[in-house]
Amino acid sequence: MATSDPFDDIPGTTLFDAKKSREGYHLNMFCMSLMSAENRAAFKADEEAYLDRFPMTPAQRKTVRERDWNGMLQLGGNIYYTSKLAACDGLTFQNIAAIMTGSTQEQYAEMMLKGGRPIAGNRSRSEWKRG
Amino acid sequence: MARIIAGVTTSHVPAIGAAIDRGRTGDAYWQPLFKGYEPSKKWMAETKPDVVILVYNDHASAFSLEIIPTFALGCAEEFPPADEGWGPRPVPMVKGHPDLAWHIAQSVILDEFDLTIVNKMPVDHGLTVPLSLLCGQPAQWPCPVIPLCVNVIQYPPPTGHRCYSFGKAIRKAVESFPQDLRVVIFGTGGMSHQLQGPRAGLINSAFDNRFLDLMAKDPEALTKIEHIEYVREAGSEGIELVMWLIMRGAIDRDAKEVYRFYHVPASNTAVGHMILENRR
Numbered sequence: 001m002a003t004s005d006p007f008d009d010i011p012g013t014t015l016f017d018a019k020k021s022r023e024g025y026h027l028n029m030f031c032m033s034l035m036s037a038e039n040r041a042a043f044k045a046d047e048e049a050y051l052d053r054f055p056m057t058p059a060q061r062k063t064v065r066e067r068d069w070n071g072m073l074q075l076g077g078n079i080y081y082t083s084k085l086a087a088c089d090g091l092t093f094q095n096i097a098a099i100m101t102g103s104t105q106e107q108y109a110e111m112m113l114k115g116g117r118p119i120a121g122n123r124s125r126s127e128w129k130r131g
Numbered sequence: 132m133a134r135i136i137a138g139v140t141t142s143h144v145p146a147i148g149a150a151i152d153r154g155r156t157g158d159a160y161w162q163p164l165f166k167g168y169e170p171s172k173k174w175m176a177e178t179k180p181d182v183v184i185l186v187y188n189d190h191a192s193a194f195s196l197e198i199i200p201t202f203a204l205g206c207a208e209e210f211p212p213a214d215e216g217w218g219p220r221p222v223p224m225v226k227g228h229p230d231l232a233w234h235i236a237q238s239v240i241l242d243e244f245d246l247t248i249v250n251k252m253p254v255d256h257g258l259t260v261p262l263s264l265l266c267g268q269p270a271q272w273p274c275p276v277i278p279l280c281v282n283v284i285q286y287p288p289p290t291g292h293r294c295y296s297f298g299k300a301i302r303k304a305v306e307s308f309p310q311d312l313r314v315v316i317f318g319t320g321g322m323s324h325q326l327q328g329p330r331a332g333l334i335n336s337a338f339d340n341r342f343l344d345l346m347a348k349d350p351e352a353l354t355k356i357e358h359i360e361y362v363r364e365a366g367s368e369g370i371e372l373v374m375w376l377i378m379r380g381a382i383d384r385d386a387k388e389v390y391r392f393y394h395v396p397a398s399n400t401a402v403g404h405m406i407l408e409n410r411r
Contacts, residue, residue, distance in 0.1 A: 010363050012330030017286040025196055032195045035216050070328060079327035079368075080191045080284055087216040093145070094398050097331040108332060112396040116323075116334025123363055 011128040012101075014073045024076020030054040030064070031081035034088045043088065069100045133231065133305045133312035137178065137408045138382040139171075140346065140375045141264055143187060143319045145256040146398035148220055151263050164402060167392035168264045174390065174406055175265040175273070180315040182228045183276045184235075184301065186377045187257035187319045188283045190215070193249075199285045200247035202297065205254075205278035206232040213253035222259050222268075228275035231308055235277070238304030244297050254278055261319045264404075283320065283371050291373045292354040298380020305381075318378030320371025322393075323364070324400035333366040334401045339393065342372065346405055347388040350379040368400075383409045 007015045014020065021028075030051065033039045043050040051061055063071035064085065072082045086096045098108035101117075111117060121127045147164070150156055156165045192213040194200065207227050212219040236248050258278055266273055279301075282288055289297070298316075305314055322342065325333040342365075345352050353376060361370040386407040394402045 006359055007362060010330075010359075012328045013325065013362065013367050014328055015286050015362065015367070016284060021196060021285055028191075028196055032191060035192075035214065040216075073327055078191075078284060081196075083326075084191070084216050092398075093326055097326060097399055100327065101329055101331050111332055112334075112399065115336065115395055116399075116401065117325075117330065117332040119333065119335040119338070119364065122330055122333060 009124050011122060011125045016078045020076045024078065026054045026056045027060045027064070027072065027075065027077050028081035030056065031077070031084045034084045040088050069096050133308040133310060133314055135302055135305055135314045135316055135381055135409065136180070137315045137406060138378040138386065139265065139315060139317045139406050140378060141261045141317065141319055141404040142321055142397065142400060142402040143257045143260040144397040144400045144402065145260065148256045148260040148263060151268065152221055164394050164397055167394055168404065170390055171265055171404065171406060172267055178315065180274055181312040182231055182274055182314045184279060184314060184316040185258055185261060185276050185319065186279045186281060186317060186374045187261065188371060188374065189280050190255055190257060191284070192255035193252045193280070199282050200280070201282050201289055202244065202246040203249045203280040204232055204236050204246050205249050205252050205280070206236060207250045207252065210252055210254045210278055212259055213255040215255050220256065220259050222263060223271050225254055225258065225272060225278070226275045228277050231312065232277045234308050235301060235304040238307060239297070239300045242300045242303065244300050252278065252280070257319060261317055279377070281374050281377070283373065287358060288370060288373055290358070291356055291376045294373045294376040295350065295354045295380035298377040301377070302381040316378045316381045318375035320374045321365070321369060322372065322401040322403035323366050323369045325366030326368050326399055332399055334395055335364050336395060336401065338364045339401050339403055343391060343393065343403055343405060346375065346379060347407065350376065382407055383411070385410060
């Protein structure tokens with residue numbers, strides 16, 4: 001979308017714009033369904049059967065199956081929805097943040113205690129070697 | 132006549148609610164944060180507002196992708212704490228103020244702010260954590276609360292400028308309500324934080340402190356911050372800060388800063404808090 005192009009320069013960040021929202025609708029609504037204890041139980045009992053209820057793409061299903069938290073965001077997942085799947089697994093926001101940043105829990109928690117990820121070097125993709 | 136006497140900003144990090152609910156406020160990790168809110172609790176207890184208007188965002192609790200209102204005003208008698216996936220927070224039912232809420236809805240719509248009227252809405256940590264921080268753990272919240280829920284999850288959220296103008300319309304609405312009420316308005320969320328992706332954990336204290344300075348002294352400057360600057364400088368979830376500008380638009384331009392607190396971290400987030408009082 002033309003309106004979101006400049007945002008692509010921000011490294012390590014997926015903007016939840018119209019395109020992503022449309023792409024991720026069923027993935028996010030699957031996550032939303034886990035707000036109910038009954039649905040959480042059904043999902044835990046048979047993940048594949050439960051996922052059949054939601055017309056996600058095979059690629060989206062794969063990210064759910066593998067708990068590929070960054071992959072879900074790239075395929076239209078939104079963090080406030082995917083965090084519901086995390087909660088279902090007993091993981092906190094900080095737990096999945098550590099995973100998404102490729103850190104151990106200890107490294108991530110330590111980074112936050114020291115003031116968080118600095119803005120210097122994290123404004124633009126041009127500052128990121130891995131883009 | 133009703134009037135707005137003060138504005139409060141505060142972050143609304145869910146982990147803060149969990150720390151309160153689990154009795155962990157004295158932990159070494161949390162103690163400095165809660166200490167920073169002690170003067171605020173005292174201020175709240177002494178100020179005794181008749182009504183709080185609380186600007187916050189829902190985090191896929193009351194609303195999902197099925198319906199995404201940009202501005203949604205809670206006009207109901209009461210709002211239950213939401214079950215966010217691990218049971219509702221053990222906090223009191225939030226009692227609304229339907230007379231004032233409906234008055235505000237009618238007034239701002241005729242003032243060309245086309246908000247959504249909501250009569251059924253569970254309220255999540257976005258609303259209950261600020262109440263806990265300012266009111267502690269009472270058996271009942273000290274006054275009625277009107278929830279004003281803003282979309283900041285689906286891009287684009289409203290602009291900072293629109294939020295500031297909306298705040299002014301809310302003030303006009305409150306001041307045309309015939310009953311004598313002393314109203315405090317909260318703008319919540321922020322400060323810098325990013326919860327998602329490889330850049331998660333971003334904190335920009337320089338941006339945050341400048342934002343706090345301008346909240347007090349030059350709010351119009353803040354209305355010029357574009358979305359891309361929020362996302363780049365304050366993180367993808369730092370864009371919640373536009374909600375502070377609704378509060379700021381609803382109080383005096385020359386409101387007096389009576390308290391400020393800034394702390395890093397609360398989980399993934401920089402916590403910012405300010406109390407501004409109208410001088411008249």
